[in-house]
Amino acid sequence: MTVSSFIPPKRTLMGPGPSDVPERVLQALSRPTIGHLDPEFIRLMDETKFLLQQAFHTKNQLTIPVSAPGSAGMETCFANLLEPGDKAIVCQNGVFGMRMRENVERMGANAIMVEDEWGTAVDVEKVEQALKANPDAKLLAFVHAETSTGVESDVKALCALAHQYDCLSLVDAVTSVGGIALKVDEWGVDAVYTGTQKCLSSTPGISPVSFSDAAVEVIKNRHTKVQSWFLDLNLVMGYWGEGAKRAYHHTAPINPLYGLHEALLSLHEEGNENAWQRHRHHHNGLKAGLEAMGLEFAVQESIRLPQLNAVSIPDGIDDAQVRGRLLNDYSLELGAGLGKFAGNLWRIGLMGASACEENVSLCVTALDEVLSDMGAAIEKGAGPAAVLKHYA
Amino acid sequence: MTVSSFIPPKRTLMGPGPSDVPERVLQALSRPTIGHLDPEFIRLMDETKFLLQQAFHTKNQLTIPVSAPGSAGMETCFANLLEPGDKAIVCQNGVFGMRMRENVERMGANAIMVEDEWGTAVDVEKVEQALKANPDAKLLAFVHAETSTGVESDVKALCALAHQYDCLSLVDAVTSVGGIALKVDEWGVDAVYTGTQKCLSSTPGISPVSFSDAAVEVIKNRHTKVQSWFLDLNLVMGYWGEGAKRAYHHTAPINPLYGLHEALLSLHEEGNENAWQRHRHHHNGLKAGLEAMGLEFAVQESIRLPQLNAVSIPDGIDDAQVRGRLLNDYSLELGAGLGKFAGNLWRIGLMGASACEENVSLCVTALDEVLSDMGAAIEKGAGPAAVLKHYA
Numbered sequence: 001m002t003v004s005s006f007i008p009p010k011r012t013l014m015g016p017g018p019s020d021v022p023e024r025v026l027q028a029l030s031r032p033t034i035g036h037l038d039p040e041f042i043r044l045m046d047e048t049k050f051l052l053q054q055a056f057h058t059k060n061q062l063t064i065p066v067s068a069p070g071s072a073g074m075e076t077c078f079a080n081l082l083e084p085g086d087k088a089i090v091c092q093n094g095v096f097g098m099r100m101r102e103n104v105e106r107m108g109a110n111a112i113m114v115e116d117e118w119g120t121a122v123d124v125e126k127v128e129q130a131l132k133a134n135p136d137a138k139l140l141a142f143v144h145a146e147t148s149t150g151v152e153s154d155v156k157a158l159c160a161l162a163h164q165y166d167c168l169s170l171v172d173a174v175t176s177v178g179g180i181a182l183k184v185d186e187w188g189v190d191a192v193y194t195g196t197q198k199c200l201s202s203t204p205g206i207s208p209v210s211f212s213d214a215a216v217e218v219i220k221n222r223h224t225k226v227q228s229w230f231l232d233l234n235l236v237m238g239y240w241g242e243g244a245k246r247a248y249h250h251t252a253p254i255n256p257l258y259g260l261h262e263a264l265l266s267l268h269e270e271g272n273e274n275a276w277q278r279h280r281h282h283h284n285g286l287k288a289g290l291e292a293m294g295l296e297f298a299v300q301e302s303i304r305l306p307q308l309n310a311v312s313i314p315d316g317i318d319d320a321q322v323r324g325r326l327l328n329d330y331s332l333e334l335g336a337g338l339g340k341f342a343g344n345l346w347r348i349g350l351m352g353a354s355a356c357e358e359n360v361s362l363c364v365t366a367l368d369e370v371l372s373d374m375g376a377a378i379e380k381g382a383g384p385a386a387v388l389k390h391y392a
Numbered sequence: 393m394t395v396s397s398f399i400p401p402k403r404t405l406m407g408p409g410p411s412d413v414p415e416r417v418l419q420a421l422s423r424p425t426i427g428h429l430d431p432e433f434i435r436l437m438d439e440t441k442f443l444l445q446q447a448f449h450t451k452n453q454l455t456i457p458v459s460a461p462g463s464a465g466m467e468t469c470f471a472n473l474l475e476p477g478d479k480a481i482v483c484q485n486g487v488f489g490m491r492m493r494e495n496v497e498r499m500g501a502n503a504i505m506v507e508d509e510w511g512t513a514v515d516v517e518k519v520e521q522a523l524k525a526n527p528d529a530k531l532l533a534f535v536h537a538e539t540s541t542g543v544e545s546d547v548k549a550l551c552a553l554a555h556q557y558d559c560l561s562l563v564d565a566v567t568s569v570g571g572i573a574l575k576v577d578e579w580g581v582d583a584v585y586t587g588t589q590k591c592l593s594s595t596p597g598i599s600p601v602s603f604s605d606a607a608v609e610v611i612k613n614r615h616t617k618v619q620s621w622f623l624d625l626n627l628v629m630g631y632w633g634e635g636a637k638r639a640y641h642h643t644a645p646i647n648p649l650y651g652l653h654e655a656l657l658s659l660h661e662e663g664n665e666n667a668w669q670r671h672r673h674h675h676n677g678l679k680a681g682l683e684a685m686g687l688e689f690a691v692q693e694s695i696r697l698p699q700l701n702a703v704s705i706p707d708g709i710d711d712a713q714v715r716g717r718l719l720n721d722y723s724l725e726l727g728a729g730l731g732k733f734a735g736n737l738w739r740i741g742l743m744g745a746s747a748c749e750e751n752v753s754l755c756v757t758a759l760d761e762v763l764s765d766m767g768a769a770i771e772k773g774a775g776p777a778a779v780l781k782h783y784a
Contacts, residue, residue: 001439003439003442005657006436006439006650006654007423008424008436008650009426009432011424011426013425015427018425018426018427018643018646021425024397026423026424026647029418029422029647030419031418032402033410033413034400034405034725035407035410035725036596038725044398044400047395047398050395067461067464068459069459069642069644070642070643071621074622075620075622099621102621103621106617106618106621107619195643204425204428204643204644205459205643205645205647205648206645226498227620228620229463229467229498230461230464230467249463250464251409251410251461251462251587251589252597253461253596253597253648254410254595254596254597255597256595256647256648258398258400261397262398265397327430333427338640
């Protein structure tokens with residue numbers, strides 16, 4: 001095999017993540033590497049914690065980036081909060097609820113499942129029944145923004161219920177932070193994890209997490225050791241703790257943390273509320289274009305995520321063929337359906353820096369051209385016109 | 393807190409890692425992010441596997457970068473090879489053998505410890521006794537290059553013993569790959585993990601691993617699920633597998649993998665044997681300088697790592713003060729002693745791109761000046777003179 005330097009193509013990323021990474025974040029990545037115990041790196045850690053607190057709307061002391069992707073952030077939460085024999089109520093309305101179940105069971109804990117149809121939100125009433133029926137449950141876990149279906153569930157209501165029944169709340173916010181409202185302290189979230197490559201528009205590979213004081217107490221007072229040494233927060237806290245007395249645990253991913261710091265700074269400069277509004281605004285532009293073209297959303301409007309749009313594929317149109325042409329002719333990436341939605345829908349991401357007029361316009365124009373060419377029953381030209389009107 | 397873009401200082405990194413990251417690797421990091429299912433990214437994955445096989449001297453199909461730091465690479469090996477109740481023989485001659493024990497025990501398996509003094513190599517005879525006494529042991533685990541002490545152990549002899557007693561061999565090669573000889577296939581290594589931020593001179597955060605066919609059989613035929621979903625190779629194999637049928641598992645750290653690819657390419661261009669010789673050559677330069685100055689190595693010559701030099705701190709000299717001055721006045725990072733060696737020795741890394749004349753010269757000159765200033769009993773000027781002579 002002959003190998004040379006890898007020069008990636010320039011894509012427009014409108015799938016379920018990674019999203020477009022702004023030049024300022026890419027530039028931050030390539031700054032000189034320093035040691036993970038360097039005083040300057042410790043300053044970076046402190047600033048990153050502060051910026052993460054702002055992004056999560058929390059004052060939680062234990063707010064840190066886990067040195068691995070979102071799936072490891074999920075595992076960090078379950079592995080630290082659960083012990084063998086514990087009971088957790090897990091809501092499943094897409095791929096990531098299933099993954100939560102896998103996590104719970106691999107901890108030797110019991111998962112009580114509350115299942116809802118893919119494409120619908122977590123049913124608050126069913127959750128209350130499960131909480132009533134399981135007074136010994138230790139935590140309630142659910143996904144805020146289900147990346148596999150484009151559905152938002154009601155964090156505020158679910159966390160309130162969890163506390164009413166003396167449970168901790170654990171929220172998957174991988175696709176929500178930075179894109180839609182999430183107020184960790186105000187809404188009573190006890191444990192939360194997110195990803196860097198969605199609405200934060202940094203590169204994938206790091207998972208910010210945050211834990212309430214109540215959750216930290218549970219972690220500090222475990223009867224058994226956390227089954228993962230790498231993810232054991234009792235050890236990680238010593239590394240990401242306050243002041244100069246940091247205990248070596250593992251070597252942090254220095255340069256990716258430069259990138260995350262820059263991406264969080266960008267969000268901080270814009271302001272969370274402004275970022276949420278921006279996602280909504282461009283979602284409306286995309287919606288105008290797609291609907292004018294005759295395409296339909298797969299999720300009802302009241303629970304639709306602005307940043308992750310599940311759009312039904314018109315009858316007779318081949319999913320892979322369309323996405324292949326978009327990639328080859330427009331260098332545009334859309335997401336495929338996952339699991340039972342494979343082949344039936346596209347997932348169109350408007351996350352972070354990808355939530356902009358240029359991307360909406362490219363996406364609608366490209367779909368208009370490709371679908372027309374392939375003989376789909378769409379109204380040719382109407383989509384791009386509606387987009388122009390939205391932004392006029 | 394007021395936060396602005398983080399501009400790190402330019403350091404010379406001569407601690408236990410990260411090592412200096414060359415400009416070509418930093419530039420690769422900042423190339424445009426693409427999707428983790430993009431055909432171009434799949435090409436990057438295939439090339440990275442090929443380059444890793446070269447670095448490990450192996451044809452093992454299961455040779456991949458784990459999407460997390462070296463500690464997660466260690467955990468990947470133990471979590472996939474061990475099941476609850478299994479027995480593992482673990483050699484401990486420094487910090488990382490202790491960490492191995494933690495891993496084994498957190499899997500619900502039993503660790504039979506073979507302990508050697510810090511600063512000495514793993515004793516092959518003691519290992520044979522342990523293998524004889526534990527015919528039911530499933531694997532033998534040890535550290536090739538102990539980063540906490542600067543000691544090399546004999547991979548070839550230990551792997552041969554493991555096989556003689558029907559055990560799998562598991563080798564921590566975090567600090568060895570790229571710096572000293574490691575021949576995975578020829579020496580019979582069944583499982584091995586390394587780090588990117590040592591002799592490969594990429595940025596920290598990824599851990600390349602490789603598994604022999606025998607190890608893969610063990611993983612495929614487990615009776616219980618791997619306790620970590622994130623690190624379960626039965627799932628990860630589907631993502632890093634051959635050809636176009638990749639199953640989504642987690643989102644790979646795209647840009648850090650650009651950097652690793654470039655770093656591995658650089659090693660491939662140089663050639664492994666040349667890289668090992670380069671590390672030896674600059675180690676000899678450093679040795680000449682330090683010994684001329686009157687400083688002593690803490691490890692006997694036959695088992696000394698060229699890439700990680702444990703050097704005794706002269707009597708009456710304050711460790712932190714010296715390292716502080718080196719950092720502030722020379723922007724030079726040396727490593728502190730770990731565990732029982734804290735305050736007694738420095739760990740001077742000559743890893744990857746840090747193994748060069750410029751770094752050796754800076755280190756010896758800076759130590760010469762700082763130690764003289766502090767009144768240490770060294771021969772002023774002799775160190776830099778010896779370095780000049782070595783490179784003449």
